[in-house]
Amino acid sequence: MKREYLILLFLLMFVLLPYSAFAESFEQLRLDSANIKTVQARFVQKKQMKILAKPLIAEGRFFYAAPNSFRWEYLKPLRSIVISGNGDAKRFIMSGGKMVEDKSGGVQAMRIVLSEVVNWMSGRFDRNPSFKASLKEGTNTLITLVPVGQNMAGMIDKIEISIARKTMAIKSVKIIEGQNAATIIDFTDVEINKAINPSLFQDVE
Amino acid sequence: MKGIRLLILTAFLLVSCQTLPAINPILPQNQPKSAVCSSPFLKEPYRLVHAIEARIGGEIQGAIIGITLVDPSTRFVSCAIMTAEGMVLFEAEAKPALKVIRALPPFDSGDFTKNMIEDIKLIFLAPEGEIKTKGILSDGSEICRWQEKSGAWIDVIARLPEGIEINKYSVYGNWQRLVKLGMTSENIYSSIELSAKEALNYSLNLTLIEAEPLEGELKTEKSKGSEE
Numbered sequence: 001m002k003r004e005y006l007i008l009l010f011l012l013m014f015v016l017l018p019y020s021a022f023a024e025s026f027e028q029l030r031l032d033s034a035n036i037k038t039v040q041a042r043f044v045q046k047k048q049m050k051i052l053a054k055p056l057i058a059e060g061r062f063f064y065a066a067p068n069s070f071r072w073e074y075l076k077p078l079r080s081i082v083i084s085g086n087g088d089a090k091r092f093i094m095s096g097g098k099m100v101e102d103k104s105g106g107v108q109a110m111r112i113v114l115s116e117v118v119n120w121m122s123g124r125f126d127r128n129p130s131f132k133a134s135l136k137e138g139t140n141t142l143i144t145l146v147p148v149g150q151n152m153a154g155m156i157d158k159i160e161i162s163i164a165r166k167t168m169a170i171k172s173v174k175i176i177e178g179q180n181a182a183t184i185i186d187f188t189d190v191e192i193n194k195a196i197n198p199s200l201f202q203d204v205e
Numbered sequence: 206m207k208g209i210r211l212l213i214l215t216a217f218l219l220v221s222c223q224t225l226p227a228i229n230p231i232l233p234q235n236q237p238k239s240a241v242c243s244s245p246f247l248k249e250p251y252r253l254v255h256a257i258e259a260r261i262g263g264e265i266q267g268a269i270i271g272i273t274l275v276d277p278s279t280r281f282v283s284c285a286i287m288t289a290e291g292m293v294l295f296e297a298e299a300k301p302a303l304k305v306i307r308a309l310p311p312f313d314s315g316d317f318t319k320n321m322i323e324d325i326k327l328i329f330l331a332p333e334g335e336i337k338t339k340g341i342l343s344d345g346s347e348i349c350r351w352q353e354k355s356g357a358w359i360d361v362i363a364r365l366p367e368g369i370e371i372n373k374y375s376v377y378g379n380w381q382r383l384v385k386l387g388m389t390s391e392n393i394y395s396s397i398e399l400s401a402k403e404a405l406n407y408s409l410n411l412t413l414i415e416a417e418p419l420e421g422e423l424k425t426e427k428s429k430g431s432e433e
Contacts, residue, residue, distance in 0.1 A: 047291045051272050051283055053419065056254060058289065077414040078256045078270055080289040093268040093289075095258055102267050155309075175291075183291040 039064040041190040045074075050180035062187075069201040085201040092204045099204045131159075140171060223380035225358055228340035228348055242339060242349030243363040245371070245386050245393050246331040250276040250419050253329075253394055255411040257286075262406065269294070271411065274419070275329045282325050286312065297322065324399060324409075327373055328384050332359045357381075369393070392416055 040063045046055035060074040073081045079094040080102075091102040131145040145159040160174040175183040253273045259266045274283040283298040295312040297305045299322045308318070334353040342348050342362065351359040356376035364370055366388060373382040380402060387396040390413075397411040 045291055047287070049272070049285060049293065049296075051252075051274055051285050051296070052254075053252065053417070056270070056272075056414075058291070074289045077254075078268055078289045080268060093258075093265075095265050095268070100265055102265075177293065181293060 035193075037066050037193045038196050039190070039192055040194060040196060041187045043188070044186045046184045046186075048182045048184070055184075063196050063200050065196055065198075065201065069198075071200050081204055083201055083204065085198075225350075225360070225374050225378045226342055226348075228338050228342065228350060230340055242336060243347070243361050243369050244331060245361070245369045247275055247277045247329045250274075250278070251329075251416060252419050253416045254414040255394075255397070256414055258410040258412075260408045260410075263408075270414070273325055273329070275325065277330055280326065280330060280333070282322055282330075284321065284325055295321075320401075320403070324382065324401070327359070327371060327382055328386075328397060328399065329394075334359075 040061070042061050043059070045058040045060070047058070048055050056077075058074055058078070059076050060072070062073070063071040069085050071081065071083045073079075079099070081092045081099065083090055083092070092099040093102050094100075130147060130149050132148050134144045134146075136142045136144070141163040143161040143163070145161075147156055147158075155177060157176045157178060160172075160176070162171040162173075171186070173185045173187075175185075177183070251274075253275075255271045255273070256268060257271045258268050268289070270287050270289065272285045272287070275281070281298070281300055284296070285293055286295040287293045293307055294309045295317075296307040297303065297318050303318055303322060305318050311317075332351040332353050333355075334351050336349050337352045338348075338350040340348055346365075347363045349361045351361070353359060358374040358376075358378065360370075360372040360374070362370040362372070368388045369386045371382075371384040371386075372380065374380055382402070383398075383400040385398040386393050390396065392413060394411075394416065395413045397409075399409045399411070401407050401409075
């Protein structure tokens with residue numbers, strides 16, 4: 001289950017990445033990331049698979065406050081929330097009309113993975129030994145992450161992050177899982193350094 | 206002392222093993238509303254996407270999304286399980302030979318694939334076999350009892366107006382599965398409850414996200430299947 005939560009944490013990274021991604025180098029990324037105090041956004045996730053004729057659409061919202069508080073929330077079709085106030089991550093799912101804590105083993109694994117996120121949030125994208133990162137400038141900035149170890153073998157071929165260079169707004173994130181499966185996430189209504197009520201990182205409802 | 210132990214063991218077995226319920230014959234004055242058996246099964250190829258809540262020993266384990274593609278004419282089944290985050294945990298198909306496309310822990314263990322395909326067939330496909338008995342249960346519900354080619358027994362019970370129940374029993378009549386289909390919604394697969402007796406008993410609550418017929422799409426799958 002650790003790998004499952006890695007996916008979620010990549011998603012967190014994608015939201016934080018673009019605001020410094022217009023930088024010409026990963027070194028510049030690290031410097032710019034220091035200015036991010038909060039991020040909030042809405043997202044639409046499209047899942048493509050061979051078994052699906054049309055993508056399965058999920059919608060949600062995301063909140064982050066430095067150094068390590070976040071809320072990643074799916075509103076539909078399956079309501080679920082991962083919240084972490086100061087690094088203590090919990091996952092909640094809708095059951096019988098109310099949110100209940102997911103007590104599967106994955107939550108413990110998620111805490112371990114969170115230590116990796118601290119690196120990402122510091123802009124150290126090219127220092128994660130699990131991925132080889134490359135940055136390409138064009139009409140849009142394209143960041144590509146390719147797994148180098150066995151941890152992601154058979155799960156992720158590569159991750160492509162496309163960012164509009166003019167607006168610095170993230171356009172799309174594509175997680176390519178193989179020949180017939182991909183996850184595409186589009187972010188909207190992104191707001192940086194706007195005050196976020198701390199209760200969002202503690203309370204589920 | 207030995208006799209008491211035997212008595213306790215026998216009592217325990219009687220309590221713990223549910224067996225095929227007795228079926229009363231249909232009397233002329235108690236004719237069922239319909240002469241045909243309830244058939245909650247798919248009549249045409251369908252793709253169904255459900256939110257699935259899984260419980261083991263009554264404790265919730267997590268919620269996942271299940272995608273099922275079923276063709277009743279060929280009994281072709283394709284299925285996938287993924288997290289809300291879009292992570293595919295499991296993917297397999299039966300053409301009818303089982304083929305696992307992806308299985309991450311804990312979905313890579315033991316007979317998981319076989320059991321899952323069997324559960325899907327139990328819910329969506331009419332039993333492969335023949336109706337052996339029709340009648341009335343002690344509570345007045347109408348029942349049709351099938352025996353599958355494998356020898357297993359399947360009871361389809363109309364518990365109207367609440368819904369339809371499907372019970373599966375082994376060749377020896379030991380209860381293995383219960384499926385409850387609600388009748389409150391337009392689509393009979395809107396709300397599905399499945400209870401299973403295994404080494405670790407589990408239950409699944411499925412809530413329909415979307416359903417669509419897919420005749421044209423499966424023609425490709427059929428031709429691929431016949432080539433293999």
